[in-house]
Amino acid sequence: MVDVAAVTSTWDAVREQGPLVQCLTNIVVAPFTANVLLAVGAAPAMVDVPQEAGAFAGIASAVLVNLGTPYEATHGPMLEAARAAVFAGTPWVLDPVAVGALPVRTALARQLLEIGPTVVRANASEVLGLAGLGEGGRGVDAHDQAEAALPAAQDLLSWGVGAVAVSAAIDVIVADDRCVRLSGGAELMTRVTGVGCALGALVAAACAVTEDPLLAAVTATAGLCAAAELAQDAARGPGSFAVHLLDELALLDGDGLASHVRLSNGQAQARERPWLG
Amino acid sequence: MVDVAAVTSTWDAVREQGPLVQCLTNIVVAPFTANVLLAVGAAPAMVDVPQEAGAFAGIASAVLVNLGTPYEATHGPMLEAARAAVFAGTPWVLDPVAVGALPVRTALARQLLEIGPTVVRANASEVLGLAGLGEGGRGVDAHDQAEAALPAAQDLLSWGVGAVAVSAAIDVIVADDRCVRLSGGAELMTRVTGVGCALGALVAAACAVTEDPLLAAVTATAGLCAAAELAQDAARGPGSFAVHLLDELALLDGDGLASHVRLSNGQAQARERPWLG
Amino acid sequence: MVDVAAVTSTWDAVREQGPLVQCLTNIVVAPFTANVLLAVGAAPAMVDVPQEAGAFAGIASAVLVNLGTPYEATHGPMLEAARAAVFAGTPWVLDPVAVGALPVRTALARQLLEIGPTVVRANASEVLGLAGLGEGGRGVDAHDQAEAALPAAQDLLSWGVGAVAVSAAIDVIVADDRCVRLSGGAELMTRVTGVGCALGALVAAACAVTEDPLLAAVTATAGLCAAAELAQDAARGPGSFAVHLLDELALLDGDGLASHVRLSNGQAQARERPWLG
Structure with missing residues (x-):
């Protein structure tokens, strides 16, 4: 069970503690990701070169690995940072952008998956691709896509991932035997680059x-x-949406968040007709 | 001849069809380019690593190759994407940023030119540089610079480029024996980084x-x-101009565009006093 | 001595002359840096590949080397640009982001330091790290951090740096036997990524x-x-702060600046109680 009070106090804790978030991410979203983290009071640090990436993961509060532009020079630092995070007990998030459809990042994502991410944050087709069950949304209907990815998300959990967050019109987040669905958000989130990637950083x-x-x-x-x-x-x-989004993230505290949270707790195993979960 | 009705219906077709545009572009303009494409309803995908770049060009609706920061690691993917685009019949656009003045990108641009871009989008000095007729604006007067690049643009057409768009205060776009001049735009376009590069993506x-x-x-x-x-x-x-520009791109439909189009059809060969075209 | 009239006329000179500023900078701040330079009337050019970086430094009005994401492929171009700048008599600025705490950029920064930057622009812990006197803020209290870095800044001057600008709530800028302190600014400067890096570009x-x-x-x-x-x-x-900042930079002329400048001239050597300077 996750209740609204736990969500709002966790949101406030980010604002109060200002965690240092190391980001190994892509060239398209790096600025927006940094600005989203700064807006909520966190401290971003894009440290993604060999030797530095692992050393920094040991002192960071959390690590994000996002595969949007997986240049060969960054493969080593991504693996290094993920391993150092696990060694240091630092949580780390994998955002497997476009995995499934594209070969280089799919192979890299599998290597990263073996290291054991704390959370995988992705859309449905990426979750299917990461679990080896799909190739980038093939056959997944837009309406129920998060639900269609639940078996794949369960596979990822069974391989040691702490939680899987499947982003869609209704977000579904699963861990152990728990499953939370969240509605809300805004259509314009899909019209600004990097909103999904910024979510990975916020996780x-x-x-x-x-x-x-x-x-x-x-x-x-x-x-x-x-x-x-x-x-x-x-x-x-x-x-103007992107500008307002940063302002609202900075202004939003736990009390303000409380009235916006629309979540339902369910069971991840109810797969046959999961949308009724 | 190009008439306003064709322009507005093509503009609406982008909004309705939402083409998938693969961008191999530079680190300065990647976020803005993606946001401009999203604003008009297209779907950007920055896929620029070896193996993936060519594979993706086969499924993309169009490909953009922009030479703003031509890192060596990206040369292969650019060539690979251009060749795969031609093989698949996918249109592709070359934006030869600063070509002519700088050696690495000039050599790379020539290689790309041989593959046969559907459109070259550039300013006058870059068109001269790409055609081997200039070195970055030398001797080109600001007032008539697009016109001064017309002989070079004709050369590019004779080498197989489908159309050449020369960006300036008055834009000149040439193809086969046609030449269209467009006036309009805003002075602030030159005060925001990536507006020209975003035009390449929109093309x-x-x-x-x-x-x-x-x-x-x-x-x-x-x-x-x-x-x-x-x-x-x-x-x-x-x-605020950059913010409004994204909003206006999203709000603008063919009807709204109609009253803003100021174009004149002419002949590209009328080179002696082309500004009277 | 620096007086307000010299500051405002220098500010206007940037707007009038529109210097061409070559930037070798990081993927997070490249767009914002370019936009800040364009806002004040300068012309940014991100030329950071081998062969081109040195050639361009010979024709640029000034060069910025920022170590935020020091990819191995960029080490050579950074050294090449710095050496070519010195050879051509072009001023160049070093922004040693996170130097001291991280090994790769610290070693690179030392190499660059030997080439002789015109100005080093950094926060206190980076100045300490560059001078070999600290490791990223360790033991430096937030309140007086710029002052705590003054001995390290003096060391950098003795090694041939033209001026050292230490960014903090109260900025301290030192050169030869002069020291200027500036108060002002806004808390939101720390909530937008790249504001400090943009300052390096403006310098x-x-x-x-x-x-x-x-x-x-x-x-x-x-x-x-x-x-x-x-x-x-x-x-x-x-x-909205980031948007307004670009607008205000574009609107601000020397007259407008005059009423905002709060500077005090002092001596850099008065280190024992420098905050009284």
Whole structure:
């Protein structure tokens, strides 16, 4: 069970503790990711070169590995940072962008998966691709796509991942025998590059302040969706939405978040008609 | 001949079809390029690593190759993506940033040119540099610079390029024996990084919805200039201009575009006093 | 002595001369850095590949080397650009991001230091790290951190650096026997990624229009702080602050700057109780 009070206090804990989040991420979203982390009070550090990546993972509060532009020079640092995070007991999040459809990142993601991410944050087709059950959304209907990825998410859990957050119109986050569904958010989230990737970074930040990876993923998702709802109300289009989103993330505290959280607890195993979960 | 109705229906076709545009571009403009594509309803994908770049070009609707930061690790993927695009019949756009003045990208641009871009989108000095007729604006007067690049643009056409779009205060776009001039736009376009590069991406998106590369380049240029005019009216400076530009791109449909298009059809060969075209 | 009139006329000179600033910088801040330079009327050029980096430094008005993401492929271009700048008499600025705590960039920074930067722009812990006197802020109290770095800054000057700008709540800039302290700025500067890195770029732009590196660093710092104060007054949070900051930088001229400059001249050697300087 995850309740709203746990979510709002975890959100406030990020603001109060200001975790240091090491990001190994892609060239498209690096600026927005850093700004989202700064907005919620966290401290981003993009440390992704050999030797430094592992050393830094030992002192960071959490680590994000995002495979959006997986240049060969970054493969080593990503593996190094993930291993150092595990060695140091630092939580780390894997965001397997476009895994399944593309060969280089899919092979790299499998190597990273073996190291044991605390949380995998992805859309449905990426979860299927990471589990080896799909190739980038093939056959997955848009309406129920998060639900269609639940068997694959369960596989990832059985391989040692702490929690899997499947992003969709209704987000589904699973861990052990728990499953939380979150509705909310805003259509404009899909019209700004890097919103999903920023969620991965927020999950990492939340992992730094709670031992429960499910709670971390739910908190990050709920906070981002709440800020997005507020931002969309004030936006004319995607440009102003992105600006408002950063402002709202900075203004949103636990009390403000409380009225926006729409979550339901369920069981991840109820797979036959999971959308009724 | 290109008429306004063709331009507005092509603009709407991008919004309706949402083409998947693979971008191999530079670290400075990657986020803005992605956001511009998302604003007009296209789907950006920055896939620029070896093996993946070529594979993805086969499924993308269009490909953009931009030479702004031509790291050695990206040369292979750029060539691979361009060749795969040609093999698959996918349109691809070359944006030869700063070619002519700088040796590495000039050599790379020549290799790419031989593969046969659907459209070259560049400023006058880059068109001269790509054709081997200049070195980055030398001797080209600011007032008539697009016109001064027309002989070089004709050379590129004779080598197999489908259309050449020369960006300037008055844009000139040439293909076979056609030449379209477009006025409009806003001074603040030059005060935000990546506006020209985003135009290259929009040309690629438009190439995905029309067989005519001239029409694609005219549509992208007209749409960006119209949105820029609207954005500048609402902006206090370059920061708010960039935000408004994304909003206006998202709000602008073919009907809205119609009243902003100021184009004249001419002949590319009328070179002696081309500004009277 | 630096007086306000010299600062405002240097600020205007940047706007009037529009220096070409070559930036070798990190993937997180490259877009914002380019936009800040464009806002003040300078022309950014991110030229950071081998062969091109050195050639371009010979024609640029100033060069910025920022170590935020020091990929191995960029080490050579950074050294090449710095050496070519010195050879051509072009001013160049070193921004040693996170130097001291991380091994790769610290070794690279020492190599760059030997080439002789015109200005080092950094926070206190980075100045300590660059001088070999600290490891990333260890033991440096936040309140007086710029002052605590003054002995290290003096060491850098004795090794041939033209000026050292230590960024903090109260900025301290030293050169030969001069020391200028600047107060002002806005809390939101720390909530947007790349504001400090953009200051490095502005210092480079100012170095292109004055022979005095101290004056250049003071002018860039004063201008950025003034624009930040104006931007914070209009901002709801970090998203809108970043937008307003670019607008205010573009709107701010020397006259507007004059009323915002709060500087005091002192002696760098007065180290025992430097905060009374």
